[in-house]
Amino acid sequence: MPEIKLKRVVSCSSEDNTHKADNLLSSDTYRKWKAARPGEKHVSVILQLEKEEQIHSIDIGNEGSAFIEVLVGHSTSVKDQDFEVLLVTSSFMSPTESRNGTNTSRVRFFGPSQLVKATAQEKWDRVKMVCSQPYSKSTAYGVSFIKLQSPPDADDAPVSTPPKLTKLGQFRVKDESPSSGSNIQPGSLFFSRDGGTAKTSTGLKGNALHRIDGHSSPAQKTSDKRESPKSKPELKPKPKAKSAEPVPxxxxxxxxxxxxxxxxxxxxxxxxxxxxxxxxxxxxxxxxxxxxxxxxxxxxxxxxxxxxxxxxxxxxxxxxxxxxxxxxxxxxxxxxxxxxxxxxxxxxxxxxxxxxxxxKTPEKRQLTPKKQAIKEEEEEYGGSTDAEDPGKDYRNRMESRRKKAAKKSTVQVKDEDLYGGSTDENTDAEEEEDKPIPELPDFLTGKRFYLYGKFPDNQKRQLQRYIIAFNGAVEDYMSEKVQFVVTSEGWDESFEDALMENGNLSFVKPTWIFAINDRQKMLPYQPYTVVP
Known part of the structure; x- marks a missing residue:
């Protein structure tokens, strides 16, 4: 299978100064790509292929990652969401291995049966790898190598067939015709030696019986007549089987x-x-x-x-x-x-x-209404069909109608006399009409956020709900689309690297989002920025 060549690295979420993402482009297996610092939640890299090709199999060499996922996409796509899953998240290290730091360089080969068939059948020119290590926060992880193979060529298939042997030492192998070889079955050679003459004799005897006096016996005629009408209806159920084909x-x-x-x-x-x-x-x-x-x-x-x-x-x-x-x-x-x-x-x-x-079954039409009637009676009268239950149900209905009439009368009395009616809360709730739900404001339209670090108590969930409620978007990964990074831990050294890749980033405190919710209006983010 020919190997697919990697052209360049499009983007990388994190990389070490020594073990950079460009090392994946070379064929040397000792070169690695690692994250910049240990304890990162996710790291990803996007690789550009030389041309659009169909991916048949994948070889991945691990470097401390617990899970690795492979996605594919096109260079013409604008959004990261256009990537399709080619290899689902696969395990490379167990939790005990991750904590002990053993078997960090495991290599796995993924064939066509392990890839998503719908995605593997199309052609792609970009590959995205997402690595994670949730079990260990003290080691930097990544990938040592990745190799992609395209489907084998059709011209290479006949070369793998071994040449036919014609001589075996001093002996010559007997040539056999392809027709005779395909029809050989177990025991056929013994039948041809022992029972060959018997078959011919029985065949002649059978033909002679049919040809005596130029006509067949009356018993054979009746049997032929009986078999002929039976053969016709056997062809009818065939189209029914075709119409009821199961879904793959x-x-x-x-x-x-x-x-x-x-x-x-x-x-x-x-x-x-x-x-x-x-x-x-x-x-x-x-x-x-x-x-x-x-x-x-x-x-x-x-x-x-x-x-x-x-x-x-x-x-x-x-x-x-x-x-x-x-x-x-x-x-x-x-x-x-x-x-x-x-x-x-x-x-x-x-x-x-x-x-x-x-x-389908018209003969059972008269039976099904009776069954339904019995089920309805069982549900209405508590599961029994005795003659006394309908009377009880009728009384219950009459009592419910009287209660409803009494409620209506109390409402009318309340309108006439403020202190003569009922003081139940249900009567006021019944009079209230359902009001339309007000629309949420769109203060954060077009703004994308990334929540970094740890947040006290349930603050992270509240931030996600407020951002989405105000028509904003929360990204799972740090990408080029992110405009605001919300953090409660203060300035981090990694923020400088993020600014080098994306100069439009702004690092803000969670109090900005909470202030927008409290005042119900858009506020400038400058007073809430995080400064080194």
Whole structure:
């Protein structure tokens, strides 16, 4: 398989002064790329290929990283979100190995079966590697080398076939025709020696029986007549089998673009692997082309963002059940918006399934209404169909109607006499009408933030919610799009390196975001900047 050549390094989130990212371009395996300092959460590098090529396999040499993920993209794309996952997050070191510092230079080879098939079939000219080491904060990690191979050429295939032997020492090998070799079966040579004459004799006897007196026996005619009509209906069920072809496993979730929220490894990687195997596409953040948010629990930042945008939010059981049953299940059963919506969708699906069963089996149409009537009676009368229960239900209905009439009368009395009506709080709540929810202000439109370092208590989650509520964006990685870095730890030495790469960066305190929320207006960030 020919090796794909790397042209240059497009960008790098962090690199050591000695072990730079340019070392990955050379073929020397002793050169490495490491992060600038130990304890970084994520480090990434983007490599440019000489031309667009299809990636068939990947060889990666580790250098202290616990997890490595490989993504691909095009040089013409503007956003980082346009990268597609080629190799899902793979483990290179266990937690014990990371803490003890053992097996840091493990090498793994990933073939076509381990890559995402939909992404591996296309051509790309950029490769992005994302490394992480959450188990050790004392060592700088990275990658020692990466090698990409393109698919093998079609011209190379016949060369691998060994030449045919014609002589074996002083003996000559007997030539065999291809037709005779393909028809050889176990035991056929013994049958040809022992029973060859018997086959010919039985064949002649059978033909002679048919040719006696120029016609066949009446028993044979009746058997032929009986077999002829049976052969015709056997051809009818064939088109039915073609119409009910099962969906391939890798296309069950075709067209689904999902985002994960609230999950941690290894469950997060397991969910992503199963969804990608079913044909879905993964996005790190919610984008306009995203269709589903798979959420662990409600009230996460992505949950509120997707819910405000009107997206579909489902539980993780949707992916698990689809992967387990190898069938596409409707996502409506797994909605997180509430039990009402999921129950309504289940009722609709059950009704549709019953209609299809009725259309397939018309003989059972008279039985299904009776079953439904029995189920309705069981639900209305507490699971029994005795003659006394309908009377009790009728009384309960009459009592509920009387209570409603009494409530209406109390409301009328309250309008007439301020001190003669009921003092219950429910009567006031029932009179109130639902008011429209006010729209959130867009103070931070077009601004992108990156939250750096540690924050006290639950401050980081509050910052994410305020930024998203004011129409801002929070980036997971330090990229060229980031305009403001929010930190509560003061000035850091790494900020100088970030300013060298992006001169438009501004380092601010969290109090700026909180002040905007308290005063409900846009405030200048200059009084809240972090100065060395």
């Amino acid at each position: 496993f890798n296309r069950i979730m075709e067209g689904v673009v999902f985002v994960l929220s609230g999950f941690q490894n290894p469950l997060r990687g397991e969910l992503r692997d199963k969804a990608l195997a079913l044909g879905a596409r993964y996005r790190a953040d919610w984008t306009p082309d995203s269709t589903h948010l798979i959420c662990a629990f409600a009230n996460t930042p992505k949950y509120s963002q997707v819910k405000a945008a009107g997206g579909v939010i489902v539980r993780k059981e949707w992916v698990m059940d689809c992967h387990k049953t190898k069938q596409k299940i409707s996502f409506k059963r797994y909605l997180m918006n509430g039990a009402e919506s999921s129950s309504e969708s289940e009722a609709e699906e059950d009704e549709s399934e019953e209609e299809t069963q009725k259309a």
